[in-house]
Amino acid sequence: MLNELGKIFIASALINNFVFTRYLGLCIFFGVSKRMETAVGMSMTFTSVMVISAALSWLVYNLVMLPLGLGFLKIVIFIGIVAAFVQAADTILRKISPGLYYKLGIYLVLITTNCIILAVPVINADEKYNFMQALTMGLGSGAGFSLALIIMASIREKLELADVPKVFQGLPIAFVLTGLIALAFLGFSGLIRL
Amino acid sequence: MEAIKKEETLSPKLIVSVGPHVKDEETIQRIMWSVSLALLPSSVMAAYYFGPRALAVMIVSILSALGAEAVTQKVMGKPIAISDGSAFLTGLLLSLNLPSGIPLYLPIIGNVVAIVITKQLFGGLGFNVFNPALIGRALLLTSWPRLMTTWYKPVASLTSLDAITTATPLGVIKEAGAVKGMEELLKQFGSISNMYTEMLIGNRAGSLGETSIIALLIGAAFLLYKRYITWHIPFSFLATVAVLSWVVGVKDPVTGNISFFTGDPLLSLLSGGLILGAFFMATDYVTVPVLRRAQIAFGIGCGLLTILIRRFGGYPEGVCYAILLMNCFTPLLDRWFKRRKFGFVKERK
Known part of the structure; x- marks a missing residue:
């Protein structure tokens, strides 16, 4: 059991890292990885939203949708669940921690339509994971995304000083860099066979 | 008037320029x-x-x-x-x-x-x-x-054009499992001491430059003597690989049980591109951390990932990917190991 969960965690964080091997969630990835500070804040927000939305959608999918035979509606319903939850989080954060809200509010809105947040519940549903497995999958994907963000932010901060050709400054070099990191992450392939 | 003119012709006593002011013969x-x-x-x-x-x-x-x-x-x-x-x-x-x-x-x-x-x-x-x-x-x-991954048997002749494909020692072990692979290697090399000798000299299949450990070590000794590289990364890298390959041991291909503390560290050090990677590629000035302590962490990370990929990954050899993955972490390592400035108080939020 624990072994299985560990495998799911490592597989979703490293081997099938959403950014570097599935190329999902790139808009947030490039948007917040310019500064370390925002990257760290984003990773924390993202991971918590990911875990909670994975749990919520698992509950709805297995307790409501499957008994009613509504499995085919999963994309629509998952988007609804995530959007509602993020909106709630947004409101709560604005009340509780205005400082964090002003830093991350705009990204919290971005998370609503993020592809990873949608991909995790869909993968959980397709793989017929149980509740703990679904939670681990969410946590692993969040950790993998955070790792990607923090690595990227640290390198991009260093690249600010680099003599990058003018046409490649900013986003283009960030895309090239992501490609190269993805090449390095290929080393993890085949590490675990689920 | 006279005095000013004289001063102008003299070379300036005070040269103002941007640091670092190192006067040395070493250049890129x-x-x-x-x-x-x-x-x-x-x-x-x-x-x-x-x-x-x-x-x-x-x-x-x-x-x-x-x-x-x-x-x-x-x-x-x-x-x-x-x-x-x-x-x-x-x-x-x-x-x-x-x-x-x-x-x-x-x-x-x-x-x-x-x-x-x-x-x-x-x-x-x-x-x-x-x-x-x-x-x-x-x-x-x-x-x-x-x-x-099509490797060739060494021909040991400067003119021969014959080529026979074979597997690298690590490839054999990956393919057949640690126990069977070792038996196959022993069959190939004769005895275990002969195997180590041949591996030291370089008479085995592999990439061009990785096979001859002796030649690599001569080069590495020269670089260490000239202080172009320091011991921090190569030795922490090699030590981690040696210790971990001994600890992780061999995995039984049938039952899947790992018997710990039975690995062969020497085989891990001599096979694959480890020596080449540790001394010549993990020591590249640009892509590794600057701080010494961060360099040791870098070496340990490389060793960990190498063993991880060799033992559990899809590839027989992991040195290349291990170094590349640690290259990603270089700026982070430098940031984490930065010494706290004296009297510097962390900013409160």
Whole structure:
């Protein structure tokens, strides 16, 4: 059991890292990885939203949708669940921690339509994971995304000083860099066979 | 009037310039060519064991690296600096990481990716995030996995054109499992002491430059003596691999149980590209941390990932990917190991 969960965690964080091997969630990835500070804040927000939305959608999918035979509606319903939850989080954060809200509010809105947040519940549903497995999958994907963000932010901060050709400054070099990191992450392939 | 004139003709006593004010004979050029020189024994051994084909791979690789560097610098309007030796070294290192029997367009593609995309796009020498030669190799391995893992038996003749394919020691172990693989290796080499001797000299299948451990160690000793590299990364890297390969031990292919503390550290050190990677590629100034403590962490990380990939991953050899992955963490390591300034209080939020 624990072994299985560990495998799911490592597989979703490293081997099938959403950014570097599935190329999902790139808009947030490039948007917040310019500064370390925002990257760290984003990773924390993202991971918590990911875990909670994975749990919520698992509950709805297995307790409501499957008994009613509504499995085919999963994309629509998952988007609804995530959007509602993020909106709630947004409101709560604005009340509780205005400082964090002003830093991350705009990204919290971005998370609503993020592809990873949608991909995790869909993968959980397709793989017929149980509740703990679904939670681990969410946590692993969040950790993998955070790792990607923090690595990227640290390198991009260093690249600010680099003599990058003018046409490649900013986003283009960030895309090239992501490609190269993805090449390095290929080393993890085949590490675990689920 | 007279006095001012006199003062003008004298050379200025006080020279104001930006630091660092180090007056030394060491230049980029000198270091790059010295590292290339340190790779000379390995190159000679590669040419000896793998024949003229190896020589062709090395020459094509070096020429394409120099060509790619010159063309990119010309296009970008920078001064052409192929004489600084860094492109030469990249080309040489990449060729030493390739098997001898590959078609000659592979090193050209690898070098163009290494020089243009990995180095020049990021601003040239000093700004690249990844080791160019290793990115070149990783790309070739991903794109042409079959060609890049067809290894040849050493022929030990400068003129022979015969080539027999075989598996590397690590490949044998990956394929057959640790216990069976070891038996096969013993069959191949005769006795265990003979196996270690042959591996030290380089009489085994593998990439061009990785096989001859003796030649690599001569080069590494030269670099250590000249202080072009320090012990921190190579030794923490090698020690981690040695200890972990002993601890993790061998996995029984039938039951899947791992018997701990039974591994063979010497075999892990001598096989694969570990020595080449640890001394010549994990010590690249640009892509590793600056701080000594961070360098030790870097070496340990490389060792961990190497064992992880070798034992549990999809590839028989993990040194290349381990170094590339740790290259990603270089800025983070430098940040984490930064010494706290005296009297500096952490800012409160």
